[in-house]
Amino acid sequence: SNTANVSGPKSSQMLLRTILLATIAASAVAFAPLKQPAGPCRSAPALRMASDDAASDSSKFELMVKMPPTTSVLQAQLGFPSVVDGPSEIVEVRYKIPFGLDVAPEKGLAVCTKSNGGGEQPGDILRYTSQWTMGLPRGDGLITTAASFSGGVAWQCSLFDVTRASSWEDVVGALTSNVDSRTDEVLLLFERPLSS
Numbered sequence: 050s051n052t053a054n055v056s057g058p059k060s061s062q063m064l065l066r067t068i069l070l071a072t073i074a075a076s077a078v079a080f081a082p083l084k085q086p087a088g089p090c091r092s093a094p095a096l097r098m099a100s101d102d103a104a105s106d107s108s109k110f111e112l113m114v115k116m117p118p119t120t121s122v123l124q125a126q127l128g129f130p131s132v133v134d135g136p137s138e139i140v141e142v143r144y145k146i147p148f149g150l151d152v153a154p155e156k157g158l159a160v161c162t163k164s165n166g167g168g169e170q171p172g173d174i175l176r177y178t179s180q181w182t183m184g185l186p187r188g189d190g191l192i193t194t195a196a197s198f199s200g201g202v203a204w205q206c207s208l209f210d211v212t213r214a215s216s217w218e219d220v221v222g223a224l225t226s227n228v229d230s231r232t233d234e235v236l237l238l239f240e241r242p243l244s245s
Contacts, residue, residue: 118232173239180209180223
């Protein structure tokens with residue numbers, strides 16, 4: 050039989066329930082639920098970086114972003130270095146699916162060539178995009194192990210680091226994985242150089 054029968058004293062069932070809840074909580078390493086539901090799909094205010102100062106670690110961005118789709122209650126915490134010499138900012142752009150984006154490879158980076166009205170501007174560097182891949186539930190607990198044995202493979206959203214892509218095809222693949230059968234929006238994070 051493929052089913053488990055849990056019987057015994059109520060204390061054993063409570064212990065099992067506590068273990069399951071602890072496992073679920075421990076599996077949420079980089080993701081945390083939002084306290085309030087997100088609003089409509091739109092670009093967020095730019096996240097400004099401190100001026101370049103050798104005494105500070107201003108060449109690194111630290112931010113939290115809400116993960117797609119719009120009904121998701123997950124956030125991702127990011128920390129990554131700037132790829133721009135001088136001051137820059139991060140611009141969060143969200144498009145409803147289907148979406149259009151004009152970026153091209155330039156000196157190993159995905160650079161915006163044309164604005165499409167979502168907040169990106171020519172010269173902005175695409176740093177991250179939402180990406181959908183098939184996979185087992187994340188985590189190392191009892192729930193994820195059980196899901197692995199029961200065929201719990203499903204579409205999962207993650208953030209694709211465009212600067213670490215091994216090929217332009219990988220960037221295109223990540224962007225085009227955002228389709229209406231999986232999500233209702235795409236998340237794009239651009240780094241925008243600022244004039245000093």
